[in-house]
Amino acid sequence: MDAADQLSVAARHIQNQSEASSLEPHWGYADRVVPCTNDAGSCEYLDNVYWSHDVGMIYMGILWCTIGGILLVWAVSRHLFPEKRADQQLGTSIDGQESPVTAPRHSLARLRQSFDAYRRTYLLPESFRSIFGPTTRLQVLILSVLSGYLIIWTFVGITYKKWITPVKNTPSLFNIRSGLGPFSDRIGVIAYALTPLSVMLSSRESILSLLTGVPYQSFNFLHRWLGYIIVIQGSVHTIGWCVVEIRLYQPQPSTAITWIKQLYMIWGVVAMILLLLLFLLSTKWGIRLTGYETFRKLHYVLAMVYIGACWGHWKQLECFMIPSLAIWLLDRAVRLVRSALIHYQFLPDGSMGFRAAPANIVHFPDHDSGDVVRLDFRHSQEAWNVGQHFYLCFTESSIRQAHPFTPLSYPIVQNGTVLHSYIFRAKSGETKKVAALATTKLNEDRLATTPVILQGPYGESLMENLTPDVNVICVAGGTGITYVLPILLGLIQTAPITNRCVELIWAVRKENDMKWIDQELQILQAAAKSHHLRLRVFVTREEAPASPARTEKANEVTEESKEVGSSASSSVSRERSAPASLEIEVQRLRHDGQNSHPDLKQIVTEFVEGTVRGPTTVYASGPAAMISDLRSIVAACNSGARVWKGESRYDVSLMADDRLEW
Incomplete structure (x- = not known):
């Protein structure tokens, strides 16, 4: 721990560095000065602070072990108990003709189907739509379980007690030390620990999708609400320490001024401002104000700067910040590699290189509801699964934006290429530019084409488990x-x-x-x-x-x-x-x-x-x-x-x- 950190801890916990015989390491926290040479109340308070933090770090280990265990069981179960695939053999009817199996042949399969039917009956509809938006009860249930789990780890292991301790060199003043400090630290640690999970839930090249088979877009709801939870945790952490440093510690205002001028606190203020900006811009009013594409770009940039600010605020918890950055960078790197591979084609001169796909545009004017555009092109690649989608970047309008579209064509490789066909309504933004581009070219008696860069495919296979009896x-x-x-x-x-x-x-x-x-x-x-x-x-x-x-x-x-x-x-x-x-x-x-x-x-x-x-x-x-x-x-x-x-x-x-x- 460097000198700045030592002074920071001394200012916060009144630990006398000059009288220290040794430093006691604590994972995720500043080293503790031992033995404690302060008054009995301060030493007892410090015992509680470090004990609460150590227990909290154990709880965060349990939290991530729980998440890892759920994912492991889920991944293993997918292989041990796979769903019936569409290419499984048909049954045989009484007349000897092939026909689909009409009912489960054994109790276990029938039990599974019955359970799925019960689950859909109660968990498929929507509830509290005014709060959670258009999402299923299953998603709300998962969020409720996660929230309850986090509430438990937030409040357990905290000593709810108050200590009145003297202020050195000022006998008439006293510090009020309580469980508010350890509680504020705990909720801050949980916010840090949840950051990698939030990044994982937002990744397009999703590790969670690889393990569970659930498409990445299904995690958007949990990503959004986990972000709200982190905002609440960060706000409570900030308010708690403001109360401690501005009201409970003496003398004032010198204690508060000294506290807020420290480098780690400056980074903390920056992190909190960025977190609030992330929250405000992600609301429907923020998205409407900035536009979706602007919101998305700002969200990426602000999120990464926020992670860096958190690192600067409390680098002892870099064990949560490093994975967050690594997951984000890996997601972006894989996107670029996949796009490069899918467009690494033979060029007209016979050499190999990056080549965009030239798409033919068909324009369907509609002045009432917005024009509709159809794109058709063939591209050299492997066939994707029905239900998967691609992100399309229209290079003639903007190289920095890509939009998700599902191909309407059935993917079959013919002569080394696959037909891509898309339709979308051009209301605003990039899609409107594509419609305008088609109109301009047609008015100039030119062939309406535009180069397209693909990212993907993403999503689930809709026909993989579509058995003949369905x-x-x-x-x-x-x-x-x-x-x-x-x-x-x-x-x-x-x-x-x-x-x-x-x-x-x-x-x-x-x-x-x-x-x-x-x-x-x-x-x-x-x-x-x-x-x-x-x-x-x-x-x-x-x-x-x-x-x-x-x-x-x-x-x-x-x-x-x-x-x-x-x-x-x-x-x-x-x-x-x-x-x-x-x-x-x-x-x-x-x-x-x-x-x-x-x-x-x-x-x-x-x-x-x-x-x-x-x-x-x-x-x-x-x-x-x-x-x-x-x-x-x-x-x-x-x-x-x-x-x-x-x-x-x-x-x-x-x-x-x-x-x-x-």
Whole structure:
């Protein structure tokens, strides 16, 4: 410990360095001067301070052992008790034909399905949305358990006592020393100990995702609320020591002035200011004021400067700051390496180097709701998993920003390349710049293209555990169709499953919005009859005609759609390219000038009740309100008791992509 630290401790704890015979080390704290030569009350107080700190460090070890143990058990359980995969063998029906296994064959599997159904019934819906926003009860429960765990370690092991001690050279003054000091230190130590976990929860190249299989974006809720907890802890720590140094220690104001001028305190003030800025800028008002991209960049920079300020404030706890910085730097390094590898391609001159992907732009003007842009390009890479997304950087507008988009194309490698197709609504920021760029190039009679840099893929595989006995209903709102469309394109590649029900529910604002994916819809129409696929489109902002609903006949697959189909669905062979007998059901919901939305409760419930056998998975993407409704609807469809009795149709799961969280 250097001289500055020694003087700091002397000023705080009235320890006489000149009379010290030795220094007693304490992990995470300043060394203690022994023997104590102060008055009896001060020595007893110092005994309590160092004992409380040592116990607190043990508690932080227990905290991280608990976190590590949970992750270890989770990771091991994933390998010892894996979920049924989609490529598992089909069962055999009584007539000798292949058919999906309709019910668990043994009690353990049935027990697991029943437990999952019970869990969804009670933990899938949302609660206290005004406080926690659109998130499930499961997330709130995890946060509550973590908060309770932290509260226990905050208050146990603290001696709640007061000592009145004399001030040297001033007999008329007394210091009031109490458990407030050790308590403030403890809560500060916990805030430091939680910092690496907060960084891990925010990482895109997530270690937690590797261990648990949970996609990184699912940790956003806990990252946000853990940040709020750290803000509260930092504030209480600061207020506690301000009370001690400004009110309880004497003489004043000289004691307070000497205290605040110390270097470690200057760094502490800087750290607290940065922490409050992080909190204010992360609120919905802060994000609205600065814009999401500005908020994100500021969040990165301020967070790292905050960690550095914490290090400067109390470097004895660098054991928590070093991992935080290392995790952050590793996340950024892996991002850059992955982008470099995915774009390390053959250049036109035959050499190897970094090459952006040239994307064709299709522009769909919409002056009411915001223009829609579609991007299509082929890129040399391995196929990603359905449900994963990429971060796209549009280099002609900004090299410093990347936005997450889910490909609507089914990933198949053909001639060493994979087709990427994306659609998004250009409202503001970079997406609006891309739409303006397309308009400018088209007005100049130039080909509307733009170079794109990819990062990814990220996220979970939606079809990995989609076994043949599972029925599928896809619910999408607007551009959320990109999340569910690859699932349908993937399903029609497999052999038709007897009695499997598959349905698409797509809510759009205008009927012309169907043109976004016109080619893919033709592919689905061609395979609709053989794969028992029902296609339903609900138009929400166009007045209904005299008849409440109409249908569109499936047109014959054109040569253009065949080309797309060869990339998006190679199993749609020529004999299936005849006109489909099924229709796309298009229903307008606007009546008397009032917009309306499809009755998802009725639609999902009727679908589940109409299945012949097997569980159901609901895939959904769209506005937060739609996802919130579906959580409650799917929860109500589950029945653990009926699943235990063999009625597997009441095992209904939800795979949702809430785009407003991004």
